[in-house]
Amino acid sequence: MLSLIDSVRAGLSSTSELKRAVVTKRSFTLKIVKDWELEDVHSATVNCMDIDPSEHRYLLSGGNDGGICVHDLMYYTGACSYSAKVLHRIERTHPAAHKGSMECLQWYPFDSGLFVSTGMDRKVKLWDSNMMALAFETRLNGMINHHEMSKVPSQNYLVAAATSDKNVILLDLKSGSKSHELCGHSSDVLTCHWSPRDEALLATGSCDSQILLWDIRSAKGCLKSLDQHNGKGGAGKFSPSTAHDGDVNGLRFTENGFFLVSYGADSKLRVWDVVNGTNLMVNFGTTRNNSKCAVQMDVTSFDNEHDLVFVPSGSSVIAYEIMTGVKVKKFGHFDTVKCCTFEPWYQQLFSAGKDRTILCWASDIHQMREAPPDKVGSGSKPIYVDNWDD
Numbered sequence: 597m598l599s600l601i602d603s604v605r606a607g608l609s610s611t612s613e614l615k616r617a618v619v620t621k622r623s624f625t626l627k628i629v630k631d632w633e634l635e636d637v638h639s640a641t642v643n644c645m646d647i648d649p650s651e652h653r654y655l656l657s658g659g660n661d662g663g664i665c666v667h668d669l670m671y672y673t674g675a676c677s678y679s680a681k682v683l684h685r686i687e688r689t690h691p692a693a694h695k696g697s698m699e700c701l702q703w704y705p706f707d708s709g710l711f712v713s714t715g716m717d718r719k720v721k722l723w724d725s726n727m728m729a730l731a732f733e734t735r736l737n738g739m740i741n742h743h744e745m746s747k748v749p750s751q752n753y754l755v756a757a758a759t760s761d762k763n764v765i766l767l768d769l770k771s772g773s774k775s776h777e778l779c780g781h782s783s784d785v786l787t788c789h790w791s792p793r794d795e796a797l798l799a800t801g802s803c804d805s806q807i808l809l810w811d812i813r814s815a816k817g818c819l820k821s822l823d824q825h826n827g828k829g830g831a832g833k834f835s836p837s838t839a840h841d842g843d844v845n846g847l848r849f850t851e852n853g854f855f856l857v858s859y860g861a862d863s864k865l866r867v868w869d870v871v872n873g874t875n876l877m878v879n880f881g882t883t884r885n886n887s888k889c890a891v892q893m894d895v896t897s898f899d900n901e902h903d904l905v906f907v908p909s910g911s912s913v914i915a916y917e918i919m920t921g922v923k924v925k926k927f928g929h930f931d932t933v934k935c936c937t938f939e940p941w942y943q944q945l946f947s948a949g950k951d952r953t954i955l956c957w958a959s960d961i962h963q964m965r966e967a968p969p970d971k972v973g974s975g976s977k978p979i980y981v982d983n984w985d986d
Contacts, residue, residue, distance in 0.1 A: 620902045622943035622959035624924060626915075634680045634946075634954040637665050642948035644701045644892055645937045648708040649747065652941045654683070654725075656701045656711055657954060662694035663687055664701065664713060666725065667954075669939075684728045692730040694719065699740060699890060705747040712755060712769075714740040720757060720767060732772050737761050738784075742890040744798075746790040754812070756798055758785035758890070764800050766812060780808050780818045782836075786845045787890045791870070793853025801844030806836060807858055809873070820873045822858075824866065839875075840864060845890050848905065850918065851897035857905050857918060859893060861885055865907060867918060880921040884910040892935035894945075906945060908933040913947045927957055 640660035647669075648654045655667040664686040671681035686693050694715040704710035710731070713721045716739045722732040738761030745755050753769040764778040764785055783803035791797035797819075798810045808818040823837035839858055846859030849870070856868040865880040885891065887908075895918065896904045904915045904924060913936045915925040931950035938945050945957040
């Protein structure tokens with residue numbers, strides 16, 4: 597690392613190369629953080645999490661009991677060992693809480709003042725996070741397995757909801773009404789994900805083993821159905837192409853939008869070229885996936901050949917290199933892991949599941965030092981010392 601710094605000083609390398617090298621090293625050396633933890637506040641399985649994309653400070657978590665928690669990741673007490681403070685908590689007894697299991701939570705992509713929650717009670721709820729009050733809710737016909745808002749800056753205020761009635765419902769947050777439905781799957785839709793490059797491109801995965809790509813501006817149906825065999829056998833002449841040999845319950849675009857990572861109940865990970873819809877045949881081996889619902893996985897966003905995908909697998913989260921399938925790291929829990937999310941600013945991984953505990957994984961080179969006395973307990977940002985080894 598020191599040699600690269602010298603190279604940057606000499607003008608032989610760019611600062612972007614140094615940044616990529618540092619964040620890649622941190623991502624490859626994640627370990628459990630022993631002197632910092634999140635408060636154990638959930639009384640049931642934690643199904644979903646999300647970190648606000650604007651400040652990277654607030655973590656949402658929700659689970660089977662229908663409760664919602666907002667954690668302040670920057671709360672610092674000054675002590676050697678401390679917990680991230682829970683700023684707000686919506687109990688399951690709250691009148692506006694979900695009645696049943698919550699399946700997905702997401703911050704509004706451009707402002708931490710709003711977030712959306714969905715669950716098995718078939719309701720989509722929009723929350724004001726400043727007041728922790730319900731701003732809007734609507735009920736759909738089917739149970740909602742997953743939802744997603746596009747992170748591409750635009751006038752698009754649509755929420756895509758993957759439902760158990762075989763359709764994907766597009767909701768307009770401005771008007772609170774249904775925009776239209778995407779009909780093409782023959783079974784429950786378990787997951788969906790918007791492209792980070794094209795605001796109109798949506799990928800959906802279903803219990804019919806298919807992954808469909810949609811242009812929501814088109815009324816002609818899906819753009820294409822991804823085929824795991826790339827058209828070289830495995831399906832009959834009149835049979836629909838399948839992406840997996842089982843339910844598709846995990847989808848994630850890479851940061852540049854050119855590749856899509858999918859996860860299936862056949863315990864396989866696959867990487868797809870989005871432009872031509874081909875399976876890149878990356879071999880990840882067998883990854884345990886017994887989930888009957890959506891699985892929240894995440895990818896690093898450094899836009900280089902060393903990007904990682906973090907995948908819940910049984911009682912662990914496994915990190916793989918996306919382009920090579922090489923297994924990099926395994927992060928263990930005491931019970932089945934249901935979700936994980938990666939924080940790109942400080943290269944931290946958060947994971948949670950049936951053990952009701954949210955764990956934080958960070959690099960060894962993130963070392964805490966004492967904060968100034970006037971900052972202690974004020975919710976100030978932690979101060980890090982970077983120990984770079986050559």
